[in-house]
Amino acid sequence: MNYYELLFTLISPEDYQRDLLIDELATLGFDTFEETEFGFNAYIPADTFDRDTVEEMLEPYYEQFTFSYEVNLIPQKNWNEVWESNFEPIEIDQKIRVRATFHEARPDYPYEIVIDPKMAFGTGHHQTTAMMMALMLEHDFTGRRVLDMGCGTGILAILAAKLNAEHIVAIDYDPVCYESTMENAQLNQADNITALCGSEEAIPDGKYDTILANINRNILLDQMESYSRVLKAGGDIYLSGFYESPDLEIITGAAAQFGLKYSAHKEMKDWVAARFVK
CATH class of the missing domain: 3.30.70.260 (ACT domain)
Structure with a gap:
C-alpha cells in the first residue's frame, strides 16, 4: 500500500x-x-x-x-528505510523496552518488545501508546482473554501476551497493520495472538476480560456499544487516542451509558489514556 x-x-x-x-x-x-x-x-x-x-x-x-x-x-517499499532512520529504542517505567530488530537486545528489562518498523501505527513513541502500556503494567493480565482494537503493529497485544494473558485477538482495518501484527507476534514468540483484518464487525463471538483500544475519540464513541457488549461483567477496558479536554469528559459520559465506569487515567502532553470497569 x-x-x-x-x-x-x-x-x-x-x-x-x-x-x-x-x-x-x-x-x-x-x-x-x-x-x-x-x-x-x-x-x-x-x-x-x-x-x-x-x-x-x-x-x-x-x-x-x-x-x-x-x-x-x-511507495511502500521505501517505508522501512524511513523508519530505520528514525526509530530509536524507548523505555517505559524502567520495565518495558521497545526496540527494532536491528537494535541490540537488553534482557535486563522485564519486558522487551521487538517491533519491525513498517507503515503501521504503534511503536511506543507516541504518548498514547506509552501511556496505555504504563496503565497495563499496573494491572494483572494473567489468564485473561484480551481484545486489542486498532492494534497497529500489535505492540499492546504483545505486551498483554508478555503479561501472561491467556489469548489475545488483535484487530485492525489496515492490511499493513494486520500483516505487521502477525509478523511482530512471531518475532516476540507470542503464539497466543490471533490477528484479524477488519473493524468492529470482525470481533469474534465470545466474551473478553480486557479490551484495549488506542484509536481516536470519534471511533471510540462510535464503537463503545460494541466494546461493552463483548466485555465481561467486572472486565476492564483501556482507551486512548484523545485529549484530556474536552475529550475525557465526553468519553467518560459515553462509556457510562454502556455500563463502563471510569477508574483512572494518565495524561501526557494533553493526551490521555483511561481505564474503565464494567
Missing part, C-alpha cells in the same frame, strides 16, 4: 497547535504521526487521501496560527 506523507511546518510551534492539527487529521484517516523540530509529519493510505477535504478541515486554523505543509507520495 502506498502512503501520502504531509510535512507540516509551524511558525513558533506550540504543543497545543501541533496536537490540534494531529487530532483533526486523525479523524480524516491519517494513522501515523511523527513529531519534528518545527512541526510534524502525517501519513495516510494513498487510496483514502483527499486534498480538498484536508484543505477544508485546515481552513479555520490558518486564521489562528501560521503553518504550511507539503505533500509527498511514499
Whole structure:
C-alpha cells in the first residue's frame, strides 16, 4: 500500500497547535504521526487521501496560527528505510523496552518488545501508546482473554501476551497493520495472538476480560456499544487516542451509558489514556 506523507511546518510551534492539527487529521484517516523540530509529519493510505477535504478541515486554523505543509507520495517499499532512520529504542517505567530488530537486545528489562518498523501505527513513541502500556503494567493480565482494537503493529497485544494473558485477538482495518501484527507476534514468540483484518464487525463471538483500544475519540464513541457488549461483567477496558479536554469528559459520559465506569487515567502532553470497569 502506498502512503501520502504531509510535512507540516509551524511558525513558533506550540504543543497545543501541533496536537490540534494531529487530532483533526486523525479523524480524516491519517494513522501515523511523527513529531519534528518545527512541526510534524502525517501519513495516510494513498487510496483514502483527499486534498480538498484536508484543505477544508485546515481552513479555520490558518486564521489562528501560521503553518504550511507539503505533500509527498511514499511507495511502500521505501517505508522501512524511513523508519530505520528514525526509530530509536524507548523505555517505559524502567520495565518495558521497545526496540527494532536491528537494535541490540537488553534482557535486563522485564519486558522487551521487538517491533519491525513498517507503515503501521504503534511503536511506543507516541504518548498514547506509552501511556496505555504504563496503565497495563499496573494491572494483572494473567489468564485473561484480551481484545486489542486498532492494534497497529500489535505492540499492546504483545505486551498483554508478555503479561501472561491467556489469548489475545488483535484487530485492525489496515492490511499493513494486520500483516505487521502477525509478523511482530512471531518475532516476540507470542503464539497466543490471533490477528484479524477488519473493524468492529470482525470481533469474534465470545466474551473478553480486557479490551484495549488506542484509536481516536470519534471511533471510540462510535464503537463503545460494541466494546461493552463483548466485555465481561467486572472486565476492564483501556482507551486512548484523545485529549484530556474536552475529550475525557465526553468519553467518560459515553462509556457510562454502556455500563463502563471510569477508574483512572494518565495524561501526557494533553493526551490521555483511561481505564474503565464494567
